[in-house]
Amino acid sequence: MLRFEDVWKRFGRDWVLKGVGLEVERGEVVALLGPNGSGKTTLLRLAAGLLRPTRGRVERRGEALLLPNPPAFHRHLTAREHLAYDLALFQGSGGMEEAVGLLEAFGLPPDKPLLAFSSGMRKRLALLRLLLLRPGVWLLDEPETALDQEGRRLLLELLEEGRRRAAVVLATHDLDFARKVADRTLLLGQG
Amino acid sequence: MLRFEDVWKRFGRDWVLKGVGLEVERGEVVALLGPNGSGKTTLLRLAAGLLRPTRGRVERRGEALLLPNPPAFHRHLTAREHLAYDLALFQGSGGMEEAVGLLEAFGLPPDKPLLAFSSGMRKRLALLRLLLLRPGVWLLDEPETALDQEGRRLLLELLEEGRRRAAVVLATHDLDFARKVADRTLLLGQG
Amino acid sequence: MERTLARPDAWTWAFLGLGLLLLPVGFYLALAAPPDVNQGYLVRIMYLHVPAAWLGYLAFFVTFLYSLLYVFRPDPRYDRVAASSAEIGLVFLGLALVTGMLWARPTWGVYWTWEPRLTTTAILFAVYVGYFLLRSAIEDPDLRAKASTAVGILGFVNVPISYMSVKWWRSLHQTQSIDLTTGRVQMDPEMLQALLFNLLVFTLLYLGFVRFRALLAAWEAQKEEA
Amino acid sequence: MRRVLVLALRDLRLEVRGRAGLLSVFSFFLVMLFILALGLGPEEVLLREAAAGALWVGMAFAGSLLASRAFGLEVEDGTLDDLLLAPGSREWIYFGKLLFQMLLLLLLGLLGLLVAAGLFYMPLERFFPLLFTLFLGSLGYASVATFYAGLLARLRGRDVLLPLLLFSLVVPVVLASVRATEGLLVGLPLDEVLPWWQLLGVFDVVYVTVSALLFPWVMEG
Amino acid sequence: MRRVLVLALRDLRLEVRGRAGLLSVFSFFLVMLFILALGLGPEEVLLREAAAGALWVGMAFAGSLLASRAFGLEVEDGTLDDLLLAPGSREWIYFGKLLFQMLLLLLLGLLGLLVAAGLFYMPLERFFPLLFTLFLGSLGYASVATFYAGLLARLRGRDVLLPLLLFSLVVPVVLASVRATEGLLVGLPLDEVLPWWQLLGVFDVVYVTVSALLFPWVMEG
Ligand code: HEM
Ligand SMILES: Nc1ncnc2c1ncn2[C@@H]1O[C@H](COP(=O)(O)OP(=O)(O)OP(=O)(O)O)[C@@H](O)[C@H]1O
Ligand SMILES: Nc1ncnc2c1ncn2[C@@H]1O[C@H](COP(=O)(O)OP(=O)(O)OP(=O)(O)O)[C@@H](O)[C@H]1O
Ligand SMILES: [Mg+2]
Numbered sequence A, B: 001m002l003r004f005e006d007v008w009k010r011f012g013r014d015w016v017l018k019g020v021g022l023e024v025e026r027g028e029v030v031a032l033l034g035p036n037g038s039g040k041t042t043l044l045r046l047a048a049g050l051l052r053p054t055r056g057r058v059e060r061r062g063e064a065l066l067l068p069n070p071p072a073f074h075r076h077l078t079a080r081e082h083l084a085y086d087l088a089l090f091q092g093s094g095g096m097e098e099a100v101g102l103l104e105a106f107g108l109p110p111d112k113p114l115l116a117f118s119s120g121m122r123k124r125l126a127l128l129r130l131l132l133l134r135p136g137v138w139l140l141d142e143p144e145t146a147l148d149q150e151g152r153r154l155l156l157e158l159l160e161e162g163r164r165r166a167a168v169v170l171a172t173h174d175l176d177f178a179r180k181v182a183d184r185t186l187l188l189g190q191g
Numbered sequence C: 001m002e003r004t005l006a007r008p009d010a011w012t013w014a015f016l017g018l019g020l021l022l023l024p025v026g027f028y029l030a031l032a033a034p035p036d037v038n039q040g041y042l043v044r045i046m047y048l049h050v051p052a053a054w055l056g057y058l059a060f061f062v063t064f065l066y067s068l069l070y071v072f073r074p075d076p077r078y079d080r081v082a083a084s085s086a087e088i089g090l091v092f093l094g095l096a097l098v099t100g101m102l103w104a105r106p107t108w109g110v111y112w113t114w115e116p117r118l119t120t121t122a123i124l125f126a127v128y129v130g131y132f133l134l135r136s137a138i139e140d141p142d143l144r145a146k147a148s149t150a151v152g153i154l155g156f157v158n159v160p161i162s163y164m165s166v167k168w169w170r171s172l173h174q175t176q177s178i179d180l181t182t183g184r185v186q187m188d189p190e191m192l193q194a195l196l197f198n199l200l201v202f203t204l205l206y207l208g209f210v211r212f213r214a215l216l217a218a219w220e221a222q223k224e225e226a
Numbered sequence D, E: 001m002r003r004v005l006v007l008a009l010r011d012l013r014l015e016v017r018g019r020a021g022l023l024s025v026f027s028f029f030l031v032m033l034f035i036l037a038l039g040l041g042p043e044e045v046l047l048r049e050a051a052a053g054a055l056w057v058g059m060a061f062a063g064s065l066l067a068s069r070a071f072g073l074e075v076e077d078g079t080l081d082d083l084l085l086a087p088g089s090r091e092w093i094y095f096g097k098l099l100f101q102m103l104l105l106l107l108l109g110l111l112g113l114l115v116a117a118g119l120f121y122m123p124l125e126r127f128f129p130l131l132f133t134l135f136l137g138s139l140g141y142a143s144v145a146t147f148y149a150g151l152l153a154r155l156r157g158r159d160v161l162l163p164l165l166l167f168s169l170v171v172p173v174v175l176a177s178v179r180a181t182e183g184l185l186v187g188l189p190l191d192e193v194l195p196w197w198q199l200l201g202v203f204d205v206v207y208v209t210v211s212a213l214l215f216p217w218v219m220e221g
């Protein structure tokens, strides 16, 4: 589903990624590890097609959804409205009943404007979109932060679902978390 | 240094804080715990004086510095410039040599514009400002996120320093972390 | 907790009642007043136009005062009175604008020209329209009160400008016959009487309306709390 | 395409919610007409002569503010990346944003006509030809404006360059619109106005086509 | 106060780095003068008569764009909270931002004078009185603009309201400036211009004082 072939990426004069190779199929969860500034976020943005590699090739089959950290939403919409537009614009197959059900399951108020959401509530909403829009490639930047105990439990369940449906790449600093959810890890920033 | 007396806070019709009492003296580290949306960030903003309580009183002696999550900087400045302006505008007592020394200790490039910083690098810079500007009250929102192993070590050292110099209040979801650094915890969102 | 809503007090009823009662008398006096040497019966618009404009000024002055009070003591009541007065003031000033335009058509031949008094009055009107747009854009009551307080104070500068505009710029519009800055009066006593009487009626109405509107605002605030 | 409409309507809704963009642009436009009338008045002849120019100058400036709203909310909320990830080729995003801009510009123009009638003694007898001119001019303007707004949204400090780039390309459109409007106001027969309309039509077709083709390309990578 | 200066200079530096605000505002201003000259021309008499008006109308509009830059970067980068936490009472923040605005407005005005000399045949013999008028007018304008920009910055995305609120308060200042400038251009003796200067002076003192006093209060809590 996702393939990096000897990918190099430079910002200005600094090389951030030097010849990364990676292949992720559906049913796999890959964790990106590495110190601050080692290029995890950059790799995810390359995978989404939001950046272009300086050298090498990035190939992807299927739609990707990138969950940035912190997640971004239109703050004047409510959660319900946001999901309705998402379904229309991403041509998702799920319906609004499903969306409302998910909001309830994730403990989110459907009719509060998003600017009034706390950081954890925003994170939950971002996770929920993955289930609703069903992209084939999940790209998650530090998905475990900002969540409380219950939120983490939801995330673990979600990743089980993701393993079944999609190719998942996530960046994290939490080694325990990575160990628990990832089938493989990729360590960046070691030259 | 910081005192909440029966503080109530409401947004629109929803009460977020219902009668919070809290007293933090210099030399104490208090951790705020609680589920997503329980009012931790709100409490920190009240303590900083950026919000006003609906009822009750918030008292503070000494300057406060709030470290929001994610931290905010002028993206067109370099780290060195940002710290120089901080020293001038906050009338900090430290000098630029100290600032440059700290940048080195925190592993940050002094002359890269901040828009090119990764999330962990931004977090480190935010932490560093506490040491440079020496506020009497430290207010930290999820300070442990986005940091790698080395970053966490720096944070723990920093909090030791904070315990000596200031009254520290931090919000977190990481129970281990809270247990390790906090003298006391305050659990929010239990009515 | 269930609190009973406050009711309009005796003063409010008295102002409103007296004002409405005397309104026909005012109209009668206006119609009975002698015609003007230059303008004939057209001058009767004046008995509506001038009191309305003055009450507009007065209302904005009250907004200014209560805004100042709010700065020194942030009591939501002050904010409510300030906003109510601005609202009634807009109505009165709007009336002055409309009657002025109706008057302008036969005397100057156009409804509107770019003339200092008219321009400054229109600007004054715009200031308080802005005041309410600002209020409608802010949900948080404290912030709303603060923001509009600032406009209520700064915006008041336009009242003396509008008033003085006929003196400062050579203007097409009538200069003051009752000059509040010098206290000189140049007007036929009978006309003056009718004018002053109408002024009194309008003032009573203003007082009644403001008290009533402030009470409504208090109810709204109470409902928001619940 | 249904998505084009959904996107345009969503953006309208967001702007109305934020009460931001719209009020700002509309009040700016009105104040601008007002101040121009103030500055040029009070002689009626002069005002009437300046009416077409004032209207389109006002449209051009208010339009440049509107243009920065096309992707303004996406940038403010950080949702542009997300929009770009929506499946399919990205022309539909361009058309959605263009439709959004057109709706607002037409509304603005309509308001402008009415206000100019009052302030500048502008005669409105030939209302439909005026409206048609408005449509042609707005389309030419909006097509370029939307394209640049998208291009610059990916750069920082965007609104900056926007007016500069925009004005150089849309000056011909604005001038042609002014001429057509003037012609209509002074009562020229329609076939003397026609050449201006044709010119506007050509601009519209060229700008829309080229922008739509280039858009997906500039937004990628 | 040293901090006032540091803040003003820092903001200038940020704007120059972002290349945003400045270029946009200045190009807007120039294009506006240009289009006005185009619309009013080519008769020299008419142009010369309209010069003062065009200059100040241009200043007013460009100034309203500038005003939203006063706190624009703080809001974009989310640093406003941080600035408000700086120790001491907050008047200095107001004065720092005011100074920043003044510097830019004066630069804009100076540029405007030179350009107007070219486009509108505006005579510049009485350069220093013109400059003085520019200073008085800009101060009145900037004082209100800075204040409102700060007030509205807390409302995120609501700079919307800025033009409306701003213009209704500064129109008198602009009008007085236009009159003073006109007086200078047609060669009135200075003591006939004096009343306008006095009026502007009164505005300046009132607006600056009231704004500075209210600023810390509106920014708190
Ligand atoms: C839209 C048009 C007009 C507007 C906005 C307007 C506005 C005002 C305002 C604000 C005042 C109160 C300030 C003061 O007392 O000096 C006023 C007073 C007055 N206006 Fe008008 N006016 C308009 C048209 C006219 C016309 C056409 C006339 C008569 C030819 C007129 C005659 C007067 C008179 C006699 C006063 C009272 C002045 C005094 O006795 O002190 N106005 N107007
Ligand atoms: N500006 C606002 N307007 C309305 N409601 C708000 C606003 N800010 C916060 N809230 C509400 O207040 C509650 C507490 O929010 P807060 O951000 O303090 O939670 P938190 O404890 O920090 O949560 P998290 O762990 O997710 O960061 C939430 O229900 C949120 O929806
Ligand atoms: N837009 C940019 N311009 C210049 N340099 C950049 C840009 N974005 C990232 N970089 C640089 O690329 C490197 C990698 O950044 P990236 O954000 O990918 O790191 P990361 O692994 O996600 O770090 P963190 O753990 O802190 O989130 C950093 O050194 C950063 O300074
Ligand atoms: Mg990262």
Ligand SMILES: [Mg+2]
Pocket (backbone or CB within 6 Å): A118, A119, A120, B040, B041, B042, B141
């Ligand atoms: Mg929080």
